[in-house]
Amino acid sequence: MNxxxxxxxxxxxxxxxxxxxxxxxxxSLTLDIPEFSLPVGERCFLLGSSGSGKSTLLRLLSGLLxxxxxxxxxxxxxxxxxxxxxxDRFRAHQIGFIFQQFNLIPYLSILDNLxxxxxxxxxxxxxxxxxxxxxxxxLSVAENLWRRRADQxxxxxxxRVAIARAMIHHPALLIADEPTSAxxxxxxxxxxxxxxxxxxxxxxxxxxVSHDRQLISHFNRCESMxxxxxxLAIPDTTEASA
Amino acid sequence: MILxxxxxxxxxxxxxxxLTVIALAISIAVVSTVEHIRSEAQNSFNRTVSGVDLIVGxxxxxxxxxxxxxxxxxxxxxxxxxxxxQLIASDSRVAWxxxxxxxxxxxxxxxxxxxxxxxxxxxxGNRQALTFxxxxxxxxxxxxxxxxxxxxxxxxxxxxxxxxxxxxxEVSFTQHDNxxxxxxxxxxxxxxxxxxxxxxxxxxxxxxxGAGGHNHDQPxxxxxxxxxxDDVAVNNHNEHEHEHEHEHEHSNNDSQQAADTNTGxxxxxxxxxxxxxxxxxxxxxxxxxxxxxxxxNYPGEALTGVIPGIALAxxxxxxxxxxxLLRLISVLVMLASxxxxxxxxxxxxxxxxxxxxxxRSIGVSSGALLLSIEAEAILIAMTGTLLGLGFTAIAAIISxxxxxxxxxxxxxxxxxxxxxxxxxxxxxxxxxxxxxIPALKLYRAARIVSR
Numbered sequence: 001m002n003x004x005x006x007x008x009x010x011x012x013x014x015x016x017x018x019x020x021x022x023x024x025x026x027x028s029l030t031l032d033i034p035e036f037s038l039p040v041g042e043r044c045f046l047l048g049s050s051g052s053g054k055s056t057l058l059r060l061l062s063g064l065l066x067x068x069x070x071x072x073x074x075x076x077x078x079x080x081x082x083x084x085x086x087x088d089r090f091r092a093h094q095i096g097f098i099f100q101q102f103n104l105i106p107y108l109s110i111l112d113n114l115x116x117x118x119x120x121x122x123x124x125x126x127x128x129x130x131x132x133x134x135x136x137x138x139l140s141v142a143e144n145l146w147r148r149r150a151d152q153x154x155x156x157x158x159x160r161v162a163i164a165r166a167m168i169h170h171p172a173l174l175i176a177d178e179p180t181s182a183x184x185x186x187x188x189x190x191x192x193x194x195x196x197x198x199x200x201x202x203x204x205x206x207x208x209v210s211h212d213r214q215l216i217s218h219f220n221r222c223e224s225m226x227x228x229x230x231x232l233a234i235p236d237t238t239e240a241s242a
Numbered sequence: 243m244i245l246x247x248x249x250x251x252x253x254x255x256x257x258x259x260x261l262t263v264i265a266l267a268i269s270i271a272v273v274s275t276v277e278h279i280r281s282e283a284q285n286s287f288n289r290t291v292s293g294v295d296l297i298v299g300x301x302x303x304x305x306x307x308x309x310x311x312x313x314x315x316x317x318x319x320x321x322x323x324x325x326x327x328q329l330i331a332s333d334s335r336v337a338w339x340x341x342x343x344x345x346x347x348x349x350x351x352x353x354x355x356x357x358x359x360x361x362x363x364x365x366x367g368n369r370q371a372l373t374f375x376x377x378x379x380x381x382x383x384x385x386x387x388x389x390x391x392x393x394x395x396x397x398x399x400x401x402x403x404x405x406x407x408x409x410x411x412e413v414s415f416t417q418h419d420n421x422x423x424x425x426x427x428x429x430x431x432x433x434x435x436x437x438x439x440x441x442x443x444x445x446x447x448x449x450x451x452g453a454g455g456h457n458h459d460q461p462x463x464x465x466x467x468x469x470x471x472d473d474v475a476v477n478n479h480n481e482h483e484h485e486h487e488h489e490h491e492h493s494n495n496d497s498q499q500a501a502d503t504n505t506g507x508x509x510x511x512x513x514x515x516x517x518x519x520x521x522x523x524x525x526x527x528x529x530x531x532x533x534x535x536x537x538x539n540y541p542g543e544a545l546t547g548v549i550p551g552i553a554l555a556x557x558x559x560x561x562x563x564x565x566x567l568l569r570l571i572s573v574l575v576m577l578a579s580x581x582x583x584x585x586x587x588x589x590x591x592x593x594x595x596x597x598x599x600x601x602r603s604i605g606v607s608s609g610a611l612l613l614s615i616e617a618e619a620i621l622i623a624m625t626g627t628l629l630g631l632g633f634t635a636i637a638a639i640i641s642x643x644x645x646x647x648x649x650x651x652x653x654x655x656x657x658x659x660x661x662x663x664x665x666x667x668x669x670x671x672x673x674x675x676x677x678x679i680p681a682l683k684l685y686r687a688a689r690i691v692s693r
Contacts, residue, residue: 064602084689085607092605099603102596107254112246119243120605165604 013173013205014038014061018070021056030056032230033070036223040075040172043196043206045216048225052232054209057225058175061207062095063087075172092120096166098195100178103162104150110136110161111146114168121169128168135164138198156187160194167199174200176208180215192218244610248617255590262579262586263626269579270630271637273572273665274657278634280565281661282653284558287313290434291521291550293365294340295530298322298330298537299519301544305560308553311342311519314352314435315649318344321516326543328513330520335529338363340521341513343447348406350647351392354439355447355515361387363523366434376400377427383445385426391437391646393428400425406442406450421450433652448514576669580676583622587615587680591687598688608688612681619677620670627666631657 014037021031031053038044048054059065060072063079064087072079075094079087097103104113111132118128136146139160150158159179166174176195180188196218200206208219216222226232252259291312299307300320309315321343330336340363343355358379361372375390377400386404398404404423423442431437442450524530530549537547598611634657645651 062603085609088602088605088607090605091603095605097603099600102600105597105600107250108247112250116243116247116601116606117604 011040012037012073013040013042013075014207015073016061016070019060019067019072020069021053021060021065022068023056029068029231031060033057033228034230036228038205038207040205041203042221043219044208045219045222046207046209046225046228047211047213047216047222048209049211052225053229054225055177057229058177058207058209062091062097062175064091092117093169094172096169096171096174098159098162098166098174098176098179100181101155103165104158106151107149109147109149110141110153113150113161114165117165117168123169131168132164135167135199136161139164139194155182156184156191159183159187159191163191163195163199170201170204172203172205174204174206176206176210178210179208180210180212188215244614244617245621248614248621251614252618252621258586258590259622262583263622263629265582266579266623266626267629267633269572269575270627270666270669271633272575274631274634274662275637276568276572277659277662277665278638278657279651279653280561280568281659283651286433286652287554287557289367291365292367292369293363293523294521294550295524295527296522296534296537297519297548297550297553298326298522299546299548301546304546304548304553305557307519307546307548308550308557310344311521312435312550313649314344314438318518321518322520322545323516323543324513326540326545327517327520329542330522330537333533335524335526335533336522337525338523340364341444341517342519342521343444343515344518346406346447346450348392348404348440349396351389351396351438351440352435353406353447354441355444355517356441357444360441364436364521366432366436370432372432372436373430374427375430377425379427380441380443380446381426383443383449384422384424385443385446386423387427387429387441388425389429389437389439389441390431392440393425398425398428400428404440406440421446435646438647444517445514451515572665576665577672579626580623580669580673583619583673584676584679587619587677588683591615591680591683594684595687598684602688608685611688612685615681615684616674616677619673619681623670623673627669631662 016033016036019031019033019036020029022029046054056065060067060079061074063074063082066080074090077090079090082090104110105116108116114132114135115128118131123131132146133143136143141157141160141164145153145157150161153161159182162179166176179195180191183191192215196206208215297307297311299311299318300322302319306316306319310318327339327341330339338359340359341356344352346353346355361374361379364372366372374387377387379385379387386406388398392398402425404425406421406423423446429436522533524533534547534549537545601611602608635655638653638657639655642653642655645653
């Protein structure tokens with residue numbers, strides 16, 4: 001990794017080449033992506049409906065799955081070459097996840113939920129407390145809720161806490177999977193504002209996956225699963241657009 | 243962190259967790275109660291008598307004689323005659339003997355007719371002698387020496403007058419109020435059946451049972467002559483013994499001495515009443531077997547001589563099968579409740595899938611999730627164990643007075659013994675192993691995350 005060309009490669013947050021994936025026992029490919037890359041700091045909207053293979057792609061990108069063929073480099077690390085434990089550690093340290101729902105363990109308090117991520121990143125108690133109260137305050141989660149069980153919060157509150165959970169360890173890569181689908185329009189706009197402008201630093205790479213085209217305007221780059229995933233190009237009439 | 247998550251997760255599933263904990267606690271309580279009573283009974287029995295080389299009573303099984311003479315369990319059979327007692331006293335190998343006459347009670351406590359030899363020679367535990375908490379030994383036939391529990395439970399103190407009744411029922415129709423007794427001494431607690439005994443001198447017992455109105459301080463020597471038949475037997479015996487034992491002159495001396503000091507209060511050799519058994523201490527323990535054999539073969543009266551340690555060993559041997567069976571039942575009960583625990587956890591795995599998926603996404607390893615199930619299982623097992631041991635301790639405390647009064651059993655409240663620690667260790671290991679079933683199921687689910 002001494003040459004200039006290599007340095008350029010290493011500045012990619014996501015670098016996917018000739019990626020193929022088929023679920024075991026399944027003949028046909030779920031994913032077939034010849035190339036997809038995302039430079040560090042870029043914010044990309046990935047348009048995809050359910051069944052487009054986006055969930056599989058996200059799991060491959062985070063190292064929960066390993067590709068059947070091809071390579072995935074995340075932050076210059078080849079996930080397929082790592083051990084299972086190393087991938088878990090890598091995911092804990094480098095990646096933040098926000099899902100459509102079930103972002104929080106329902107029986108843990110907000111702080112306990114955040115603490116799980118903090119502990120995985122070996123944050124000291126002091127650092128964790130400071131970071132948690134900073135994030136939650138900026139997300140306008142009232143302090144009297146912090147020790148409440150997560151399942152006592154409204155969906156909007158839960159999604160805001162989910163941002164805090166995903167960002168508590170300053171991840172290099174933030175992956176959001178339909179985080180606004182459960183929110184109404186006002187809450188959705190507020191959520192996007194918080195996520196993109198107030199909380200993430202400029203060097204945080206964001207991969208935002210949604211079927212909601214209205215959100216495209218928040219991003220400077222847009223990709224579509226239909227174009228990325230060659231497995232979908234095979235005539236398949238069951239594919240429905242959102 | 244895993245422990246904290248396990249605790250919160252258990253609280254979340256509290257209803258099924260509590261039921262499982264209770265099931266475990268009950269089985270632990272059963273196991274530890276059985277084990278505790280077994281070990282404490284042995285301990286209690288073993289420490290009840292010490293320093294007594296031979297127990298002599300009428301012909302019966304050795305265990306039976308041991309049980310009623312020492313532990314006051316069961317009903318004594320016939321007595322042994324005064325002549326036999328004298329004969330034993332005259333044997334050169336015998337250092338001392340304590341006469342025991344049972345059959346009466348006072349408010350549910352056994353009355354033990356004896357003499358001052360008891361206080362001088364009876365030992366319990368690790369060769370500890372009886373000591374007086376208050377007062378002193380018998381000095382008249384109206385004296386009574388109380389065991390510590392009797393004094394405490396009935397609220398007697400020195401100088402109190404006591405009326406004894408005949409028979410061992412708590413309420414008796416025949417009350418011997420013509421021969422009242424006065425508390426002369428109260429023994430220090432021993433943790434043995436002695437604490438439950440009301441000790442009176444044999445002369446007092448004789449007076450109580452004899453025709454009313456006679457001189458109590460004279461231990462009715464005329465009663466002695468009633469045993470004409472026994473006299474013949476003893477005479478026969480004396481001749482018989484004479485052939486191979488050279489102790490006749492000794493015996494004469496002792497009789498002479500006994501006649502001088504025979505007040506029926508101090509050490510007696512001529513008994514005012516028949517006794518139930520006699521406890522013998524020897525000059526040399528090595529002679530115990532020959533003396534036992536002589537007693538068992540004595541033609542004058544059907545006698546049994548019992549060496550306490552050997553009779554106890556026989557008793558434990560007899561109990562060994564029952565113990566084994568109880569142990570087996572305990573193990574099976576415990577196994578059943580561990581399986582119940584595993585079932586409970588297994589049923590909860592499916593509802594954990596969403597959280598497993600979330601934990602995996604944020605970087606929690608599959609191994610940590612497996613450990614969290616193991617932690618939950620161990621936490622349940624430990625809580626159940628502590629609760630079960632608590633049940634046992636409470637049961638021991640509650641049943642202690644009843645056990646000591648009815649069976650002469652003194653058990654401690656602490657159910658944790660070496661055996662029990664072994665049992666608990668085995669339980670925790672078995673729990674960890676059986677909990678692998680749900681834990682591995684969760685582990686596999688964690689490896690194949692489906693969201």
